[in-house]
Amino acid sequence: MAPDPRGHSAIPGATTGTAPGTAPDATPYDTGGGTAPEALLSTAGRYRRLGRLDEAERTLERAVQITRDSEPSQDAHLRALDALAELLRLRGRYRRSDEILRSALSLAEETPGVGSLAVARICNSLGVLHKYTGRFEESESFYSRALAILEADLGDEHPFTATLYHNLGGLNHARGTHAQGEPFARRSVEIRRRTHGPADPELAADKAALAAIVHALGDLDEAERLLVEALAVFETRLGQDDYEVASCLNNLASIHYSRGGFEAAEAGFRKVLAIKEGCLGPAHPELAVALNNLAMTLWKRGRPEAAVPVLERAIVLLNTEVDRDQPVRLACLRNLQTCRSSM
Template sequence: MSVSEGLLGAVAEVVDEHGLSGTGELTGLLAVGAEAGEGAEAVALALLTLGIRARDERDYARAGWLFELASEATVGMGDVQLWVRARALLGGLYRAQGRYDEAEEVLRAALAAAEDASAVPGSVRIDVCNELGILFKYTGKFDEAKSFYERALTLLEGNSVSDQRAAASLHHNLSGLAHSRGDFAAAVEPGRRAIATRERALGPDHVEVALDKAALAPVLIELGELDEAETLLTEALAVIEETYGPEHYETGVALGNLAALAYRREDYVRAEELFGRCLRLKEQALGPGHPELAVTLNNLAVLAGRNGDPDRARSLWQRAVTILVASVESGHPLLGTVQRGLESLGPGATA
């Protein structure tokens, strides 16, 4: 079911009038829907659409409020499918913000509701399982992450464009999971499948294909396939910058991968400059305490140590440890890496 721009505009007007007050807005929204000849389902879909737009603009406070309102609207309807979609989006939003415990609670509740309701389609269950897989990759629960990704793959039902995009995303994420575990050889096949599947669905110049290429490149760097990695990154960055602009989070991620390539080629000056730009763009998008910053902080700390600046290295590693201790499992490999880096500096290097 699609939502008319007229209803979206009317719903947005009510939302803007109330701000993030949390009082009385749902009644007004349902009244707006009734005036437009639409029911609660259309209002809930409008809220989800506006929430996704706010999320994509990184207005996370507004997005979370809209997803909560959509959840509230669906409860009155008894529409489990829409409720699960709203909660999956909210859980994904919490995960993107680094609010991992809250994300797990919301996503597990969404999955339980989806499993109890036969009316919830496979596509919605796939979204929830995929979100849980991403969450557990970040927190270091790698076996659980793999289980949810593979479970989602079994739910794929056809060969439509949407099915192919979902399959590509799951292969992309399985590759990323293997990369996080340090099993680089195992990351190559799903990474290549993600690119090939997405190209069939969307064409070779789509930004989602570029993101798949940018994700496979660091795996190839670890395996010493530097020329292919450079080709993928050059192609990917051109599309990402054209689509999102030079200041976007995804541009920062691609720059970080180019920095890793420069480091591998022993071009340490360029590597430091690119990692610095990557960190700036990630901080700009995610905030100064987000767990995704830790890998870039670690890379900059390694470079600082190589450049004979142990004080800067210590500061960067201490910051990374502080961020990770608050958000990931104690056995997470990245946490172990930054702790060992800190310990290598000797006395005074505790966090």
């Protein structure tokens, strides 16, 4: 099974070093007005929350154009590029997101400079992207660079530094180095317990990410407790059809699977898939995790013929946006062979 920890993308703005706290599914740029570029970023954030992603993308492209052509400061242009790249990642267009972020990083390294918070923000975004695409060494390099800047500028107790601890924990989980990831994940929970309220979605996201790691280390009871706590916050604050709810339900279904409760696991994975399809659309490559988990549960229940088309769909979704050696794609290919041989 593949538990579903997410990378956080909200870290400080480029020049001030401060930004409002954001829920896991919010952009760190929705400031609600101000200059023309800020108004465009705010409008794009509203479109995104409403699920009007085409309009959000067009608005961000306009913000990129305006800030490139007329902004006296590089800051607004870098934030527009980062916001557009994040939206494209969320829409499953990983290759284009990567192109934009690498361009933004080159600009930020020139102005405001290699040790700036702008560089940290873009490195974090690249780390998140490359965790999704399975390029783990690049992800670690970008996360580590961002963390060094944040620790030097903000200290190791700051909520934004906690974002990098969260992301490094999730990266180690994705790589299978769970014991190395656990201290990072626990650190992010500890920091946000002190800086956020108990019903804050960011703390809930940290708990969910820690749960995935302790599950992999064999402590199903602690994992379940953390996930139940996180799920209650997400359902209350974000709604029952939110992506974060689906991530928690995926990991709870994985616990059922680990305990041999395959009927409950199948029901859980089907619900996860329905929510994610509603959030992301039916052609998003990130659906592959839920499809793989559902397929292997069907196989465990003696239904390989039902699992095969599910895995075939997962592979098709991944083929255009990830490298051939991306871990989820390879797992789906191995599992497809297993299911076919069982028929």
